[in-house]
């Protein structure tokens with residue numbers, strides 16, 4: 001005799017509670033393949049791209065699985081129920097069997113995302129440190145990519161940092177590191193910097209030439225201070241005009257947020273106010289209706305979070321926004 005009540009009413013009831021039932025991402029069904037789904041949710045439990053003391057970033061996917069039942073909502077502004085309208089599944093975590101070897105792990109992420117790319121599902125992933133974006137976009141953007149039809153992607157990169165340290169040979173031994181990916185993806189042909197924008201950069205730099213590699217590569221770089229002066233609609237026009245009709249990928253580093261609303265993240269920049277949620281949601285909506293092929297949320301450190309898991313819940317809400325933007329664009 002089954003002891004679990006599998007009735008529709010029970011399933012619906014459990015899906016509305018984050019602490020009950022099996023904690024998949026957003027209480028989606030789990031399947032071990034991206035086949036036959038519209039949006040594939042995936043965990044990337046990786047932290048060796050960010051060196052020593054910030055290693056707990058590999059715990060990010062589990063923390064979001066824990067609370068994201070709470071985020072299984074209908075998008076009010078879009079009047080959209082993404083869960084009803086599209087097939088969205090949790091396909092589990094990238095198996096990182098050599099997790100302590102950053103370079104091999106990034107290659108494993110790329111291999112895994114090639115399979116997602118070939119399936120046609122649009123991936124939204126939760127990291128993991130920011131080096132994971134180097135892994136995903138080596139598969140999703142540029143030659144041989146299916147979702148971007150062989151084109152390099154336009155990146156909407158929301159972050160307190162540039163991650164384009166071209167002249168740094170390695171970061172504590174990591175070469176495809178959280179500090180390098182933004183440059184490597186451009187020089188290797190996976191990201192079109194001239195269509196891309198980095199936004200939210202803030203804090204005192206270690207050297208005065210901090211912004212130069214990004215600008216040399218062709219990125220539009222909008223600091224947090226510039227955003228405050230320019231305002232949302234001006235900034236969003238810049239982002240959208242650069243993208244044109246290119247495929248778009250959103251990468252969201254939680255450290256772009258003010259540490260008071262997202263304390264459990266790596267590489268905190270507490271010296272200058274970060275974005276609030278209204279501001280980042282506004283920035284993300286600059287790409288509404290465009291061909292958004294995927295996105296990621298990175299740098300969650302659950303062991304530094306508040307006891308009420310506020311950063312994991314904020315990460316959940318950002319992930320919901322990206323899922324909804326993709327679902328909304330699939331229908332437009």
Ligand SMILES: [Mn+2]
Nearest residue numbers: 160161253255
């Ligand atoms: Mn950052």
